[in-house]
Amino acid sequence: MAYISVRETDGYDYMAQHFLLSRRAKTLSLATVFRMSDAEAETVFRDVRWPDTDGAPVCPACGGMDAYEFRRASGALRFECRACRKEFSITSGTLFASHKLPLRIYLAAIAIFCNEVKGKSMLAMSRDLGLSYKAAFVLGHKMREAMAAEMRGRTLGGEGSTAEIDGAYFGGYVKPANLRENRVDRRLSEHRTGKRKVVVVIRERGGDSLPAVFKSEAAATNFIRSHVRPGTIVNADEATAWDRLHAKYEMKRINHGEAYSFDGACTNWAEEYFSRLRRAEMGHHHHISGPYLLRYAQEAAWREDSRRVANGEQAQRVAQLAMAHKPSVDFTGYWQRRAA
Numbered sequence: 001m002a003y004i005s006v007r008e009t010d011g012y013d014y015m016a017q018h019f020l021l022s023r024r025a026k027t028l029s030l031a032t033v034f035r036m037s038d039a040e041a042e043t044v045f046r047d048v049r050w051p052d053t054d055g056a057p058v059c060p061a062c063g064g065m066d067a068y069e070f071r072r073a074s075g076a077l078r079f080e081c082r083a084c085r086k087e088f089s090i091t092s093g094t095l096f097a098s099h100k101l102p103l104r105i106y107l108a109a110i111a112i113f114c115n116e117v118k119g120k121s122m123l124a125m126s127r128d129l130g131l132s133y134k135a136a137f138v139l140g141h142k143m144r145e146a147m148a149a150e151m152r153g154r155t156l157g158g159e160g161s162t163a164e165i166d167g168a169y170f171g172g173y174v175k176p177a178n179l180r181e182n183r184v185d186r187r188l189s190e191h192r193t194g195k196r197k198v199v200v201v202i203r204e205r206g207g208d209s210l211p212a213v214f215k216s217e218a219a220a221t222n223f224i225r226s227h228v229r230p231g232t233i234v235n236a237d238e239a240t241a242w243d244r245l246h247a248k249y250e251m252k253r254i255n256h257g258e259a260y261s262f263d264g265a266c267t268n269w270a271e272e273y274f275s276r277l278r279r280a281e282m283g284h285h286h287h288i289s290g291p292y293l294l295r296y297a298q299e300a301a302w303r304e305d306s307r308r309v310a311n312g313e314q315a316q317r318v319a320q321l322a323m324a325h326k327p328s329v330d331f332t333g334y335w336q337r338r339a340a
């Protein structure tokens with residue numbers, strides 16, 4: 001990796017050149033996707049769905065490998081399993097099940113989603129791809145659900161590793177305040193309405209991240225204890241919620257009222273994460289509160305952790321995750337519920 005020079009200082013990596021400007025990152029452009037024929041897009045998804053058989057269909061119902069291939073009058077590609085006679089498509093039983101759009105559009109959506117490093121507004125996505133806002137919204141959340149699948153069961157840290165934990169409040173209609181006393185006031189008042197939630201993130205320095213959503217930082221203790229391995233040095237700010245972690249971990253505390261980095265203690269990685277999530281909230285998604293806050297938090301974590309992965313590889317991973325994922329937990333029956 002000649003074009004990236006990394007120097008190590010107090011455990012942090014500083015990149016001499018912004019990775020997104022390097023040639024290696026630009027491996028999947030929208031132009032590439034739109035030059036593809038529908039058949040080529042189908043081949044991409046077949047390879048991602050059935051990597052073990054080089055794209056040859058495997059029946060999702062019985063695992064049979066002998067399927068008859070045909071097209072519906074609409075041109076949609078279908079298979080019929082010769083063993084169990086069930087009909088299926090490339091996306092049957094996946095996150096993109098019962099897709100109504102050409103696969104090329106799904107690939108374009110993934111490319112746009114990965115290429116927009118600060119997070120993509122689904123309103124902009126709907127305009128880019130000529131979709132309804134609702135279709136883009138659901139598609140965006142399915143991609144977030146795919147990203148989240150990579151975090152399932154994740155544990156971080158261990159002997160010799162350092163992790164940072166921090167929390168930040170999201171949701172409601174109050175603009176985040178800068179002053180400490182305002183912050184506290186707002187938390188308390190919003191606590192009572194229950195609209196504001198705290199996103200707590202664990203970030204292993206030089207490793208991966210794991211966010212979760214709670215009513216308060218204090219409610220996150222068990223989550224941290226079960227996802228941060230013993231032996232990890234844990235950095236946290238002065239919030240009393242983290243005091244209980246001293247029993248299990250070696251802790252480094254930083255009082256942000258006094259300094260941002262002191263005696264090796266800091267939460268810069270965690271704050272980098274929150275600035276990304278905050279940008280997504282402000283710039284693109286408006287109010288990312290409510291049931292989808294966790295998904296936005298997971299998207300931001302995925303993007304932070306993948307920030308040096310070429311965007312073509314990112315797109316490949318999202319497609320793989322989506323095709324290996326069962327139909328959406330969040331959006332199963334979404335259209336039916338909408339219609340009702």
Ligand SMILES: [Zn+2]
Binds near residue numbers: 062085
């Ligand atoms: Zn079958």
